[in-house]
Amino acid sequence: MIYGKRIRLRADERTDIPQFTTWLNDPEVRQHLGHYLPFSLAAEEQWYEGMLKRPREEQPLAIEIRDPASADGWRLIGNCGFMNLDWIHRQGEIGLFLGEKTCWNQGYGTEVMQLLLRHGFETLNLNRISLRVDEDNLRGIHVYEKVGFVHEGRFRQAVYKDGKYQDVLSMSILRSEWNPEE
Ligand SMILES: CC(C)(COP(=O)(O)OP(=O)(O)OC[C@H]1O[C@@H](n2cnc3c(N)ncnc32)[C@H](O)[C@@H]1OP(=O)(O)O)[C@@H](O)C(=O)NCCC(=O)NCCS
Numbered sequence: 095m096i097y098g099k100r101i102r103l104r105a106d107e108r109t110d111i112p113q114f115t116t117w118l119n120d121p122e123v124r125q126h127l128g129h130y131l132p133f134s135l136a137a138e139e140q141w142y143e144g145m146l147k148r149p150r151e152e153q154p155l156a157i158e159i160r161d162p163a164s165a166d167g168w169r170l171i172g173n174c175g176f177m178n179l180d181w182i183h184r185q186g187e188i189g190l191f192l193g194e195k196t197c198w199n200q201g202y203g204t205e206v207m208q209l210l211l212r213h214g215f216e217t218l219n220l221n222r223i224s225l226r227v228d229e230d231n232l233r234g235i236h237v238y239e240k241v242g243f244v245h246e247g248r249f250r251q252a253v254y255k256d257g258k259y260q261d262v263l264s265m266s267i268l269r270s271e272w273n274p275e276e
Pocket of ligand 1: 190232
């Protein structure tokens with residue numbers, strides 16, 4: 095487990111699959127995640143099996159918050175992790191989503207990003223962490239800027255969504271730019 099102040103990150107489990115499927119079928123949740131078609135339980139199970147074959151460092155992490163009402167005191171609210179890790183150039187991409195919409199705008203996404211940056215720089219020993227975000231994902235962009243990501247480029251008209259093209263922004267943070275106190 096990777097523990098933060100209010101959240102913890104744990105390995106994804108098979109039992110998470112139905113909840114992930116429900117979230118990824120919610121148009122509001124998936125609108126910035128690059129999923130356009132209805133998602134079946136079988137497709138999510140296939141994704142899970144494929145995920146287990148990926149390097150351990152790239153296997154996604156379930157996001158949980160404290161919940162006194164649940165049996166083990168924690169409640170699943172989303173998923174996150176690293177992709178495309180490159181051990182020569184010591185870089186990787188980061189991604190996250192909070193499927194539990196009632197948890198949006200409460201600082202959890204910011205805390206997840208701070209935990210992932212610490213994990214990326216201090217455990218995985220990365221030098222550069224990057225991400226891509228749709229230009230209309232204003233909340234996401236704000237969170238990434240807040241934790242220190244720098245705008246470095248724009249993929250023009252890279253996404254066709256809701257009947258129109260839009261740009262995708264490329265952002266990154268270097269270890270030398272990261273504030274470990276946050
Ligand atoms: C994007 C996401 C991870 C952010 O997590 P979150 O917990 O909701 O974000 P936080 O509460 O930590 O921070 C939200 C910040 O954005 C700000 N914000 C909210 N809506 C905004 C908007 N439309 N424009 C600009 N800023 C906005 C909030 O005021 C807050 O800023 P503050 O802390 O300076 O006051 C989460 O909302 C999510 O998973 N969304 C759906 C999937 C997704 O977009 N994933 C990312 C794909 S790149």
